[in-house]
Amino acid sequence: MYAVIDVETTGLLSKDRIVEIAVAQLDEDGLVTATWETLVNPRRDLGPQELHGVRAADVRKAPTFDRVAGDVVELLRGRVPVAHNLAFDGRLLAHEYLRMGCEIPDLTHFGVCTMQWAGHFLPDAGRSLADCCLAGGIANDRPHEAMSDVLATAELFALYLNSMGPVPVWEGRGLGLDEMHWPPVPARSTPAVRRGAGAGDGGEFLARLVDHLPRVPDPPQADMYLALLDRALVDRHISATEADALVDLASGLGIGRTAALGLHRGYLRSLAAAADGAVSAAERDDLARVAGLLSLPADAVDDALNADEPPPVRPGRGFRLTRGDTAVLTGAFAESKSFWAARLEAAGLHVAATVTKKTSLVVAADPDSMSGKASKARQYGIPVIGADAVDTVLARMAPA
Incomplete structure (x- = not known):
């Protein structure tokens, strides 16, 4: 009878993309009979992550919208669409289909918006979903997670249904399921991806390597691997993208x-040798942090510091910023880009708007960012770090 929908997006404009979608099917009494949800890979920056909380590490594993478009049509077909702010969800959904060359029905014409009807059923409440839930005694423990918002909206809609007679007050106001013509997009039964899918990535990448291969690689193979490892460890964090x-x-x-x-043991020994003399507590802590990221045991740091022989791998220069290097910002930061630009400029870096081969570092709101700037940086072998790692990287800047 009904289908409640909610989408989380990269922003509020029609050009923005869906990053999560959830649907709950309801019977004529407003009882939930089935649910479906998935993250969606927008192949771009995720926008206000502090609001929706979707991580790029998770979305990287998710299907693009065209892979779930047919599944969504089947979930909505023959049902009255319901949403809290249906105009927004319907508009963003319609533009995703337009990108595929398809047109879907105008959901605002055929559907029910619980936000618009709040004034009728909850006259003293605000119009936001949070305000309506508060007024209706409805729990929504994870606001801005698509399924949590869908289930809260479904409960709110059931409250509306139970507050009137057998004939809905919106009957005859544009509703007409026989007039809803959905595009012939084939359903793929695409496996859903939910939040937390990328939680096991990063420092656990070693467990994904094969146990034994015929031979131990020599340079230049080892050098290529160590060069990538060095870039990944610049912020003392291995993101899901770097792990892959x-x-x-x-x-x-x-x-x-x-x-x-x-190779990891050799890399740690090269870092220990670079200390060149007495090791401070901070330097030992740094070595321990690297050892943990490289899946080395606790005693690996002592072994590296006490080694009598030179490290088996060439220590190299390693990645270190110097004053005058160029940094680029990408993503929707919790503070603002101007805040982070001022931080970097105060440290002596030049902040540019675009990534070139001369760029030294990209600072992203999310270290797994899929923005064009982050993607280009990875193509050029430029480190991409998260904003929360800026202090770590700046603390290791080379002296002027």
Whole structure:
């Protein structure tokens, strides 16, 4: 009878993209009979992540909208669409189909907006979903998660249904399921991806390598792997994107888990040797942090510091910023881009608007950002770090 929908998006404009969608099917009494949800890969920056909370690490594994478009049509077909602010959800949904060359029915004409009807059923409440839920005694523990908002809206809609007679007050106001013509988009039964899908990525990448391969790689294979590892560790964090790149490169170079562990130990010894003398508590903590990211045991730091022989891998310069280097910002930051630009400029960096081969660093609102700037930086081998790692990187800047 009804289908309640909610979308989380990269922004409020028609050019913005859906990053999460949820649908709950309801019977004529407003009882939930089925639910469906998935993250959607927008292939761009995720926008206000502090609002919707969707991580790029999760969305990278999610289907693009065209892969779920047919499934969404089947969930909505033959049902009255319901949403809180149906104009917004319907507009963003319509533009996703327009990008595919398809046109869907005007949901605001055929559907029910619980926000618009709030003044009739909850006259003393505000119009936001949070205000309506508060007035109706409805729990919504995870606002701005699509399924949580859908279930809260479904409960709100059921409250409306139970507050009137057998004939809905909106009967005859544009509703007409026989006039809703949905495009012939085939349903793919695409596997859904939910929040938390990327939670196990990052520092656990070593576990994804093959146990044994025929030989231990020598330079230049080892050098290529270590160069990528050095860029990944610039912020002392291995993002999901960096983990995937390390796994792909290791597999392509014939580096298995055992060989990688050997290279990791050598890399740690090269960092220890670069300390050149007495090691401060901060330097020891830094070595311990790197050892943990490289899946090395707790005693690996002592072994590296007490090694009598030179490190088996060339220590190299490693990545270090210097005053005058160029940094680029990308994404919707919780503070503002001007705030982070001022931080970087105060440290002596030049902040540019675009990424070129001369760019030294990209600071992203999310280290797994899929923005055009972040993608270009990765193509050029430029480190991409999250805003929360800026202090770590700046603290390791080379002296002027």
